[in-house]
Amino acid sequence: MSNGGNPNPNPGVQLPAWILEMIACVFAWAVLFGFIACYTVPIYHCWREASATVDAKVDETPKPAGTIPNQTELYVYISTALSGLIGAVVAMIFSVQVPTTPQGGRMQIVSLTLQKTFAISLALTWKQWLALGYVVGYLLLGVVAIVTSLVAPGHSAMVQNFALIVFGVILAIVQKLFSV
Numbered sequence: 001m002s003n004g005g006n007p008n009p010n011p012g013v014q015l016p017a018w019i020l021e022m023i024a025c026v027f028a029w030a031v032l033f034g035f036i037a038c039y040t041v042p043i044y045h046c047w048r049e050a051s052a053t054v055d056a057k058v059d060e061t062p063k064p065a066g067t068i069p070n071q072t073e074l075y076v077y078i079s080t081a082l083s084g085l086i087g088a089v090v091a092m093i094f095s096v097q098v099p100t101t102p103q104g105g106r107m108q109i110v111s112l113t114l115q116k117t118f119a120i121s122l123a124l125t126w127k128q129w130l131a132l133g134y135v136v137g138y139l140l141l142g143v144v145a146i147v148t149s150l151v152a153p154g155h156s157a158m159v160q161n162f163a164l165i166v167f168g169v170i171l172a173i174v175q176k177l178f179s180v
Contacts, residue, residue, distance in 0.1 A: 028130055032137055035086050038079035039141050042071060042156045043148050050152030076158050083162055087169055090138045093131055094173045142166025 124132070145163040153160070 025126060025130065029133070031082060031085060032130075032133055035079075035082040036137050036141060038075070038082055039145065039159070039162060042079075042159050043141075043144055046148050046152045046155040046159055049155045071156070071158065079158060080161075083165065086134050086138045087165060089131070089134050091169055091172065093135055094176060139166070139170070142170070 142162065143166070145159050146167055149160045149163040
């Protein structure tokens with residue numbers, strides 16, 4: 001049976017595009033805030049345990065390192081999935097095509113790329129603001145995870161794995177900026 005060229009396989013159930021876009025926007029922001037919450041808690045506990053270890057050394061009273069509360073297998077799985085999704089979006093945002101035949105050489109490419117990167121307008125669409133939120137949230141939390149892994153190592157494998165992944169994304173972004 002033909003549905004008259006309608007791409008929707010179930011023509012009886014249709015929602016306007018703006019409603020679908022609004023729902024997607026709510027989910028996208030929820031993913032970003034969920035990701036931030038999932039990694040902020042273990043990072044906080046790493047710093048707390050690291051300071052407890054320092055306090056124990058000062059007091060000469062041994063205190064057990066303990067585990068991070070509520071870091072179940074499901075928690076790690078969800079956090080890793082959110083990290084992967086947001087990391088993929090950030091990597092996609094930064095994969096800018098560089099001109100193959102630059103007229104002014106390497107420095108002109110770097111200059112043009114920096115101008116494009118830092119020329120943020122107040123007239124951004126909601127999708128651009130969301131993309132900016134993903135980039136800032138992921139990279140900021142990633143840098144905190146890197147510092148946490150360096151200063152308070154050994155407290156959370158999840159934080160250390162995230163730090164290594166973000167470090168790789170940062171290296172790829174920098175490499176892309178300077179590649180010709």
